[in-house]
Amino acid sequence: MTRALLITADPGLHDELQRLAAAAGATCESARDPAAALRGWAGAALVLVGADLVTDLAVIAPARRRGVHVVAWGSVPDQVFRPAVAVGAESVVELPRHGDRVTELLTDLGEERAVRGLAVGVIGGCGGAGATTFAAALAQVASRQGTSVLVDVDPLGPGADRTLGLEERPGVRWNDLAHTTGRLSARELRQALPRAGTLAVLTWSPGEPRQVPPAAAREALSAARRGHDLVALDLPRRPDEVSEELAPRCDLVLVVVTDTLTGLSAARRVVAGLPDPARARLVVRGPCADPDAVARAVGLPVLLTMADQRGLSESIELGLGPVRGRRGPLARAAGEVLGRLGARPAAAA
Ligand SMILES: Nc1ncnc2c1ncn2[C@@H]1O[C@H](COP(=O)(O)OP(=O)(O)OP(=O)(O)O)[C@@H](O)[C@H]1O
Ligand SMILES: [Mg+2]
Structure with a gap:
C-alpha cells in the first residue's frame, strides 16, 4: 500500500x-x-x-x-x-x-494504524457547565463503535476515571508518563491504560501532584490518537501549559455553555482565550430559547443544544458513567458530534 x-x-x-x-x-x-x-x-x-x-x-x-x-x-x-x-x-x-x-x-504512517483518531477537546464556558460530563459522554458513546479514551487535562476536575466508573481499574496514569522522553508507542499506551472494553481513561493518580510536563502530555496525546478512534479531552477553563500544548492539537474544541446571563458572559471570556476559535463550537446545555442569540453573545456558532440529562449523578455514582442508555440527551448529543466529525457512526440516535 x-x-x-x-x-x-x-x-x-x-x-x-x-x-x-x-x-x-x-x-x-x-x-x-x-x-x-x-x-x-x-x-x-x-x-x-x-x-x-x-x-x-x-x-x-x-x-x-x-x-x-x-x-x-x-x-x-x-x-x-x-x-x-x-x-x-x-x-x-x-x-x-x-x-x-x-x-x-x-x-x-509507520505506526500500526494508518489514520489517527479524532481529538475533541471539551471546555466549560463557566464553572459547572457540564464539560467533564460531556467529554466523558463523547468517550462512552464513541466506545460503542470503536476505541476511545477520555484524557483528563483538568487538574481541578473530579478525576476522569471516577466520572466513568473506572477508578478501580489498574493501569498507567499521568504520573507514570511524566518522564516519557521520545516517542511513545500507541499500542503500548493503549494496552497500559485503565479501561473497560474499548473505553480507556488517562487521568491523574490519587495522592500525586497533578502535574505533567507539556512535552510528555503532547507525546501521550499523539500516541492516544494513533491507538484510538476518538480521544476526548477534558480541558481546564483556565489555560495552563499542558492545555496550551494540547488544545491546539484538537480537531474540534467544544465549549459547553448554559444559557444564563452569567454563563454566557463567562463563556465569552473563555472563548477569547481559545487558540483557534475557527475550530471551536458551542454546545448549549439545558433550556435555550434562542441558539442564535447564544452564538451572538458568546461569539461562536452553536453546534447543538441538549436538554439536561435526568439521573446523571445517580448514574455516575453507580459507576456507569454519564451515558446509561442510547436515548438520553447526552447520548444523542455526543452521537451527533461524532457523526458530524465523520467518526465511526455512533449508535446513539
Ligand atoms: N448534561 C447534563 N445534564 C444535567 N446536568 C448536568 C449535565 N452536565 C452537567 N450537569 C450538572 O452539572 C454539574 C457539573 O458538571 P461537570 O462537572 O460536567 O461540569 P464542568 O463544566 O466540568 O465543571 P467544572 O467547572 O467543575 O470543571 C454536574 O454535577 C451535574 O449536576
Ligand atoms: Mg470539569
Whole structure:
C-alpha cells in the first residue's frame, strides 16, 4: 500500500511536503492532476491534498475515505473550506506554520494504524457547565463503535476515571508518563491504560501532584490518537501549559455553555482565550430559547443544544458513567458530534 499520496501542482508545496515526508521516514507518491489523484486515492494510507487542486478534485467527487487532509501554503483562502468538506478532509493545515501537524500525520504512517483518531477537546464556558460530563459522554458513546479514551487535562476536575466508573481499574496514569522522553508507542499506551472494553481513561493518580510536563502530555496525546478512534479531552477553563500544548492539537474544541446571563458572559471570556476559535463550537446545555442569540453573545456558532440529562449523578455514582442508555440527551448529543466529525457512526440516535 502506498503510504502517502501528495496531490498538488504547486512545486513549492510539493517540495515542502516531500521534505516533511522524508524527515518523517514516510514513502509517498505524487499526483499533479485530479485524474492521477483518483488513481492513487484508494490505495494510499494518507492523502494530502494541496489547496491548489482541492476545488478540481471536489468536482470529480472521489469516494469518501478517512485520512484525507488539505494542506495550504501560507494562509488558507476561505474558498478552500467548502471543497475540503466535499472531499471529506479531516483538517485543513497551513504550511509552513503548522508543519508539525503534517509531520505527525506522516510519522503516524509507520505506526500500526494508518489514520489517527479524532481529538475533541471539551471546555466549560463557566464553572459547572457540564464539560467533564460531556467529554466523558463523547468517550462512552464513541466506545460503542470503536476505541476511545477520555484524557483528563483538568487538574481541578473530579478525576476522569471516577466520572466513568473506572477508578478501580489498574493501569498507567499521568504520573507514570511524566518522564516519557521520545516517542511513545500507541499500542503500548493503549494496552497500559485503565479501561473497560474499548473505553480507556488517562487521568491523574490519587495522592500525586497533578502535574505533567507539556512535552510528555503532547507525546501521550499523539500516541492516544494513533491507538484510538476518538480521544476526548477534558480541558481546564483556565489555560495552563499542558492545555496550551494540547488544545491546539484538537480537531474540534467544544465549549459547553448554559444559557444564563452569567454563563454566557463567562463563556465569552473563555472563548477569547481559545487558540483557534475557527475550530471551536458551542454546545448549549439545558433550556435555550434562542441558539442564535447564544452564538451572538458568546461569539461562536452553536453546534447543538441538549436538554439536561435526568439521573446523571445517580448514574455516575453507580459507576456507569454519564451515558446509561442510547436515548438520553447526552447520548444523542455526543452521537451527533461524532457523526458530524465523520467518526465511526455512533449508535446513539
Ligand atoms: N448534561 C447534563 N445534564 C444535567 N446536568 C448536568 C449535565 N452536565 C452537567 N450537569 C450538572 O452539572 C454539574 C457539573 O458538571 P461537570 O462537572 O460536567 O461540569 P464542568 O463544566 O466540568 O465543571 P467544572 O467547572 O467543575 O470543571 C454536574 O454535577 C451535574 O449536576
Ligand atoms: Mg470539569
